[in-house]
Amino acid sequence: MQSNGYAYINTIGCQMNVYDSEKLAAILKALGFRHTTDMDQADIVVCNTCAIRHKAEEKAFSFLGRFAKAKRKKPRLLTVMAGCVAQQEGKKAFKRVPHLDLVLGTQAFSRFGQHIAALQSGRRQIVDTAPSDVIFDTMPDKADVSENQVSRFVTIMQGCDNFCTYCVVPYVRGRERSRSWESIVEEIRILADTGVREVTLLGQNVNSYGRREGGISFADLLEKVARVAGISRIRFATSHPKDLSCELIQAITDLDKVCSHLHLPVQSGSDRILKKMNRGYTREIYLSRINDLKNACPGIALSTDIIVGFPGETRTDFHDTMSLLTEVGFDAIFAFAYSDRSSAPASKFSDQVDEKEKMDRLNQLLALQDQVTEEKNKQVKGQVMQVLVEGVSAKQHADFVKTSDNMQQMTGRTASNKVVHFPSDTAAVGDLVDIQIMDAYLHSLWGQPLERQTS
Ligand code: 5AD
Numbered sequence: 385m386q387s388n389g390y391a392y393i394n395t396i397g398c399q400m401n402v403y404d405s406e407k408l409a410a411i412l413k414a415l416g417f418r419h420t421t422d423m424d425q426a427d428i429v430v431c432n433t434c435a436i437r438h439k440a441e442e443k444a445f446s447f448l449g450r451f452a453k454a455k456r457k458k459p460r461l462l463t464v465m466a467g468c469v470a471q472q473e474g475k476k477a478f479k480r481v482p483h484l485d486l487v488l489g490t491q492a493f494s495r496f497g498q499h500i501a502a503l504q505s506g507r508r509q510i511v512d513t514a515p516s517d518v519i520f521d522t523m524p525d526k527a528d529v530s531e532n533q534v535s536r537f538v539t540i541m542q543g544c545d546n547f548c549t550y551c552v553v554p555y556v557r558g559r560e561r562s563r564s565w566e567s568i569v570e571e572i573r574i575l576a577d578t579g580v581r582e583v584t585l586l587g588q589n590v591n592s593y594g595r596r597e598g599g600i601s602f603a604d605l606l607e608k609v610a611r612v613a614g615i616s617r618i619r620f621a622t623s624h625p626k627d628l629s630c631e632l633i634q635a636i637t638d639l640d641k642v643c644s645h646l647h648l649p650v651q652s653g654s655d656r657i658l659k660k661m662n663r664g665y666t667r668e669i670y671l672s673r674i675n676d677l678k679n680a681c682p683g684i685a686l687s688t689d690i691i692v693g694f695p696g697e698t699r700t701d702f703h704d705t706m707s708l709l710t711e712v713g714f715d716a717i718f719a720f721a722y723s724d725r726s727s728a729p730a731s732k733f734s735d736q737v738d739e740k741e742k743m744d745r746l747n748q749l750l751a752l753q754d755q756v757t758e759e760k761n762k763q764v765k766g767q768v769m770q771v772l773v774e775g776v777s778a779k780q781h782a783d784f785v786k787t788s789d790n791m792q793q794m795t796g797r798t799a800s801n802k803v804v805h806f807p808s809d810t811a812a813v814g815d816l817v818d819i820q821i822m823d824a825y826l827h828s829l830w831g832q833p834l835e836r837q838t839s
């Protein structure tokens with residue numbers, strides 16, 4: 385195919401955006417664009433955007449804004465705003481970025497190719513934010529899955545019907561809809577054939593997978609994915625606490641390939657705030673689900689999302705969130721200061737919390753979680769953990785000794801998603817290696833491969 389020049393893609397936001405960008409990249413490749421990491425070389429620049437918090441949105445506008453000068457120098461340069469901010473802003477995006485060529489909403493990705501062709505034949509300022517039930521499920525091309533990619537995301541559903549009062553997702557990603565299990569499994573088969581060993585199944589609420597379409601349940605989907613040869617680990621995100629089923633807990637226990645790790649966003653430890661957030665559960669219900677999980681899968685790793693400074697959050701509410709952290713003992717948290725989004729109902733709530741107070745609470749929460757994480761990491765010292773090898777470590781540990789020419793410091797993750805560094809002269813990317821944990825830190829573990837210990 386004739387070259388169309390170079391494409392540069394900037395991805396902001398969540399794992400779903402990473403996945404969507406891979407698909408956009410494949411469309412550009414099919415149109416004859418070559419990928420570049422040098423934005424000055426680009427003939428098309430795509431920014432795949434995130435609207436979840438104000439800061440992410442600003443990042444998208446400031447990134448795209450930079451290309452005004454480049455476009456004057458190279459008029460054929462195409463600039464594209466894709467994803468959540470594009471969906472939210474529509475043609476208003478041109479007010480802030482007048483040189484933009486295409487505003488491609490979240491449900492218009494399957495029409496990306498045709499819009500590029502229209503731009504190349506002279507059209508300017510295309511906006512496509514039309515809603516669509518069709519899920520963007522083009523299959524990956526084996527040649528696009530680069531070597532050494534041991535882990536990949538696979539989106540299994542789009543949108544959300546939960547309408548938490550702080551969240552833009554139901555407005556920018558649309559109503560919940562699921563891909564067919566056949567297309568998901570086919571995609572994972574292709575990935576496995578190219579050397580991928582771990583897949584993370586993505587959806588806003590994977591527990592309601594197939595609910596609208598009347599298809600198989602999420603637990604059944606896990607079973608089908610577990611049958612794909614070559615896949616050794618399955619992860620998934622996100623589960624909504626109100627929908628966490630016994631069937632799913634059972635699947636985590638029964639299916640060896642499903643990692644014993646659950647990401648279960650709690651958002652707040654205060655019942656008053658959970659109600660205002662429209663989360664559909666209380667602190668007590670959340671804790672009882674955690675209890676069920678710990679009983680069914682002893683040692684399960686748990687992570688969560690938390691928002692501090694939601695409108696009306698008092699210091700007492702905040703302390704309820706702090707105490708929940710220690711009560712559950714999360715392995716990791718993702719914590720955010722509440723960001724007011726004009727399309728979400730909470731923007732109309734009174735008692736907005738002062739920005740400085742939000743940051744103080746966020747810092748207190750993160751400091752407490754650092755202690756919990758370090759403590760949890762120390763508990764695994766001496767244990768033997770299976771690690772999926774991801775590559776060579778970027779930084780060397782003080783105990784690393786190069787005892788042979790082939791000896792390298794490798795890095796990988798445990799099923800509980802902890803990063804482990806270890807020395808090896810045999811481990812290759814994609815291998816599962818048993819490592820004895822020798823030391824534990826806040827962000828990683830250090831260990832020795834088992835055969836080395838015994839030899
Ligand atoms: N402000 C701050 N954090 C938010 N999240 C979603 N909306 C907002 C908002 N308006 C967080 C939630 C969610 C995660 C993906 O982002 O914790 O689980």
Ligand code: SF4
Nearest residue numbers: 544546547548551553
């Ligand atoms: Fe947003 Fe709530 Fe849906 Fe998660 S469940 S995407 S927080 S509306």
